[in-house]
Amino acid sequence: MFDPISNYVVGDAYHIAANYLKATGQLSGDVDIHQPLLDSIVDDFRSGKTNRLILANRAITRFEKINDVLELVP
16 A cells, blocks of 8 residues: 555554544444544545644544534434
C-alpha cells in the first residue's frame, strides 16, 4: 500500500485515534480495525497530510461527529 515510513505514519495515527476512542468508551475494545476510522486517516494521508497527530485528531473528530449524528436518529 505505502512505503514503510508511510505505513508507520498511518499505522501510528490509527493507533493514537483508536486508543483514544477506546479509552473514552466511544469504540469497543473488541474492535481490531475500525475500517471507517482507518479510511479517514488514509484519505487525509493521500491528500498530503503527514503529521500523525493531525491525522489522528481529524479522524477522531470525524468519528465523533458521525456518532453524534447517529445518536440523533430515532
